Amino acid sequence: xxxxxxxxxxxxxxxxxxxxxxxxxxxxxxxxxxxxxxxxxxxxxxxxxxxxxxxxxxxxxxxxxxxxxxxxxxxxxxxxxxxxxxxxxxxxxxxxxxxxxxxxxxxxxxxxxxxxxxxxxxxxxxxxxxxxxxxxxxxxxxxxxxxxxxxxxxxxxxxxxxxxx
Amino acid sequence: xxxxxxxxxxxxxxxxxxxxxxxxxxxxxxxxxxxxxxxxxxxxxxxxxxxxxxxxxxxxxxxxxxxxxxxxxxxxxxxxxxxxxxxxxxxxxxxxxxxxxxxxxxxxxxxxxxxxxxxxxxxxxx
Numbered sequence: 001x002x003x004x005x006x007x008x009x010x011x012x013x014x015x016x017x018x019x020x021x022x023x024x025x026x027x028x029x030x031x032x033x034x035x036x037x038x039x040x041x042x043x044x045x046x047x048x049x050x051x052x053x054x055x056x057x058x059x060x061x062x063x064x065x066x067x068x069x070x071x072x073x074x075x076x077x078x079x080x081x082x083x084x085x086x087x088x089x090x091x092x093x094x095x096x097x098x099x100x101x102x103x104x105x106x107x108x109x110x111x112x113x114x115x116x117x118x119x120x121x122x123x124x125x126x127x128x129x130x131x132x133x134x135x136x137x138x139x140x141x142x143x144x145x146x147x148x149x150x151x152x153x154x155x156x157x158x159x160x161x162x163x164x165x
Numbered sequence: 166x167x168x169x170x171x172x173x174x175x176x177x178x179x180x181x182x183x184x185x186x187x188x189x190x191x192x193x194x195x196x197x198x199x200x201x202x203x204x205x206x207x208x209x210x211x212x213x214x215x216x217x218x219x220x221x222x223x224x225x226x227x228x229x230x231x232x233x234x235x236x237x238x239x240x241x242x243x244x245x246x247x248x249x250x251x252x253x254x255x256x257x258x259x260x261x262x263x264x265x266x267x268x269x270x271x272x273x274x275x276x277x278x279x280x281x282x283x284x285x286x287x288x289x290x291x
Contacts, residue, residue, distance in 0.1 A: 111251065113272075
């Protein structure tokens, strides 16, 4: 199965847009790589492999500040200071886990929607489980698009050998 | 009081589904959670939920194995199992229903889609 680049971009935009609107009630618009690079401190990325009918993977990379805001909205996290350092460290670890989990769920939802738009209805598709890490991912061989959300920019990278121009 | 079990390895996903339930339910229910299919089977035997909402892709035991085990269990079969999954297209829906799913909804689930499905399922079981 071959995927045209234009078709992929449309499917990614639609999938990412629908996911963010339903999860955090905000729209996304395409933006430039430079906008993402300018604000690329403290990043988190999550990647899921595509198993069939096309092999490849999708990676979504977001600034931590953007994810902090999303998690704050989603979980209504309290803003008060912790009573002691130990409790503060435990809360900090817990919050970091929430952030990783949220990004994992975002990429899981986006890849599923994207594939539902691209794969013929009579074919099943299969994906893996998200892997989430800090920093900038290696997306040199991927098709990368950028989107703005509120005051932030994030990246969606899809790598597959079945992509055609 | 009805019991609904949410099964998903993602805490974020469980929270979203719980929030959708809070929006659409008109009566009080008990919501219980499990983090994968194996955890869900254990919890089902203890709690006997009236409905299960489950993800498909999960570590330890995925949703497909879980629904097959529910269907094969003398104690658990008959419990409606609804999939809420990002891996959602007609071919997959057909397979999951053939294995025992009562319905399949796509992620991100909306209150409207969940409401319509719950109405249909509870109408059949009451």
